[in-house]
Amino acid sequence: MIELSHIDFYFDKRPVLLDISFNIEEGEKAVLLGPNGSGKSTLLKLIAGLLFPKRGKYLFNGKEISKKRLKDKKFERAFRKDVQLMFQEPDIMLFNPSVYEEISYGPLRFGMDNIKERVLKVADFWGINGLLKRPVYLLSGGEKAKVALASLLVMEPRLLLLDEPTAYLDMKSTKSLCKLLKKERFTTLVAMHDVHIARYFGERFIVLSKEHRIVFDGPFDRFKESSLFEEFGFFKEESEACLKGGPYER
Amino acid sequence: MNRDNLMLILLFLCIIILSFINNIAFLFGYFLSITVFFLIIRGRVGTLISGILRVLPFLVVLSFAFYISSLLSKGHPYRYLVILNLRVFDMVLSLMFFREFANPLRALSFSSTLTYIFILSYSQIKTFTELYYDFSLVMRSRMVLDTSYKDRILFLRKMAGYFFKKAIARAEDTAMAMKARGFFLYD
Structure with missing residues (x-):
């Protein structure tokens, strides 16, 4: 579904991503892990077709995503419908008068059917039915995060990109999100820096280093055994205890 | 209407x-x-x-x-x-x-450009009101009583620079989020 090969990205002259290459298959659940400032958010924006690499190729379903390609409005429409990105700060992606209009914005914009049923279903899942008439800018941080997630999930995307989705969520909502991502068929790539929560969001770990390069790509169990695990500030003894009594169901 | x-x-x-x-x-x-x-x-x-x-x-x-x-x-x-x-x-x-x-937002719904300008302005005002409040608390907690006039000016200058950069970054991010959700598709 996604193929990235030798991607380099710079902000001004500062490198943000260097020689990034990996593929993600349809339905795969992957986690993008890395320390602060390693380029996780930039990589997600690049996959969402909002930024473009200075070097390298990015293919989505076999088609290269470039500025030129996205000038084709028909293609852009299909691409934006398929790929949904949750930003690190949910606040900035909410721009409609009420919660109902916020959630129904995507389905309306992309001409989907049964909009009301879709909105009510997703609102029910996130427990925000009571907020549907309220203006979005009056909500709390956690409520905004739930509305942002609902607005993306209502689109039934093929690829869901989440940038630190648990930052504003309480434990119960984090658990619900974990379960939902596991149950649904769509492909997910979740950016995080907390290893202990990250392992519940996907089987495959793609790890970025401070030097903006991929230093690991594989399953969690292999990552746990690697020296990188300790470099991330976790110790095996602690992690064993955490894995046994973890808060989420696997 | x-x-x-x-x-x-x-x-x-x-x-x-x-x-x-x-x-x-x-x-x-x-x-x-x-x-x-x-x-x-x-x-x-x-x-x-x-x-x-x-x-x-x-x-x-x-x-x-x-x-x-x-x-x-x-x-x-x-x-x-x-x-x-x-x-x-x-x-x-x-x-x-x-x-x-x-x-x-609903009142301006007849024009996507006006809605866009309103969203950007509102989100900036909201962010900076919160940031200004945070900065005033920071100033109170980090400045010792005998801070020199020069230090205070320096602090305020840094704060103004930060506000300016933050405004630009946030405006770019908001525009990007709106683009990702198909806001500009039909304009």
Whole structure:
């Protein structure tokens, strides 16, 4: 579904991503892990077709995503419908008068059917039915995060990109999100820096280093055994205890 | 056309009418009726007081400057000052009245460009109000009592620079988020 090969990205002259290459298959659940400032958010924006690499190729379903390609409005429409990105700060992606209009914005914009049923279903899942008439800018941080997630999930995307989705969520909502991502068929790539929560969001770990390069790509169990695990500030003894009594169901 | 669009038209009409009327009795009556609405019908004493308090410093400065310039030119500014003050209060109260009944985002829904500008402005105002509050707390907690004048200026300069950079980054991010959700697809 996604193929990235030798991607380099710079902000001004500062490198943000260097020689990034990996593929993600349809339905795969992957986690993008890395320390602060390693380029996780930039990589997600690049996959969402909002930024473009200075070097390298990015293919989505076999088609290269470039500025030129996205000038084709028909293609852009299909691409934006398929790929949904949750930003690190949910606040900035909410721009409609009420919660109902916020959630129904995507389905309306992309001409989907049964909009009301879709909105009510997703609102029910996130427990925000009571907020549907309220203006979005009056909500709390956690409520905004739930509305942002609902607005993306209502689109039934093929690829869901989440940038630190648990930052504003309480434990119960984090658990619900974990379960939902596991149950649904769509492909997910979740950016995080907390290893202990990250392992519940996907089987495959793609790890970025401070030097903006991929230093690991594989399953969690292999990552746990690697020296990188300790470099991330976790110790095996602690992690064993955490894995046994973890808060989420696997 | 929805109710919010109609409220917006009504607001513009009120502002135009208030700009051209110089009758003190009318302006005072207008002020009184909206005040009564907020105080008695809606019971919003806090909203009314905070609205008036926010515009008061601006009016004091403006009135004082006008008063001085009138004295220098040997004019009689009192009537004009009353009209000016009443007019500004009336306009602010009209805006509060509009805000009470209409959702500004829905009112601007006829134009995606206006909606876009409103969202960007509103999100910037909200962010910077919160940031300014945080910065004032930071200043209180990080500055020791005997900080030199030079250090304070340096701190404020850094703060202004940070605000400016943050404004640009946030505006870019908001535009990107709107693009990702298909906002610009049909423009």
